[in-house]
Amino acid sequence: DAGVTQSPTHLIKTRGQQVTLRCSPKSGHDTVSWYQQALGQGPQFIFQYYEEEERQRGNFPDRFSGHQFPNYSSELNVNALLLGDSALYLCASSLQGWSFFGQGTRLTVV
């Protein structure tokens, strides 16, 4: 079982650009959540997808959007990047409430 896989592992973008991060959930998991973790802080919930629909959303602006595909994989898109978007972006897949995390994508905005 490959677990939760995220790509890319590291990414450097320029302020104002757009970025897409990808996540493949653990086998059999139908729910994918995205979290943002700033350095030295706990993860903050961005949103969650289930059956290709956004089911829950945290306090993040509309610049953050996502998608879930029929095979349960997911993408996180961030538009008009700001320096403050620099963080570790974590994907978690879950089945019946238990969440398992990927290794994250380290996004640096310069």
Place this chain on the structure above:
Amino acid sequence: EDQVTQSPEALRLQEGESSSLNCSYTVSGLRGLFWYRQDPGKGPEFLFTLYSAGEEKEKERLKATLTKKESFLHITAPKPEDSATYLCAVQARQAAGNKLTFGGGTRVLVKP
């Protein structure tokens, strides 16, 4: 709004020196309280889930307990490989999904 506060923020221990980490929470009906371990630059690794006050879970040198307002993670006779950030999170019963609300974590350093 659900809130989780962890203390202390950082903890330095000598190998073999037992200690406890605290997680205080407020949630509109607790579905579950989760403990994760996170190594630098990695994703959180699941440790325990606790569902009701009085419940306890153990794994190697770690033991998690739960009351109606807080949870403790006890580290018994820690080894250097227990050095990590320990994260606590709650999941609310009323939520349609299974969103986790995290605390800021406790960074644990165990020196040999």
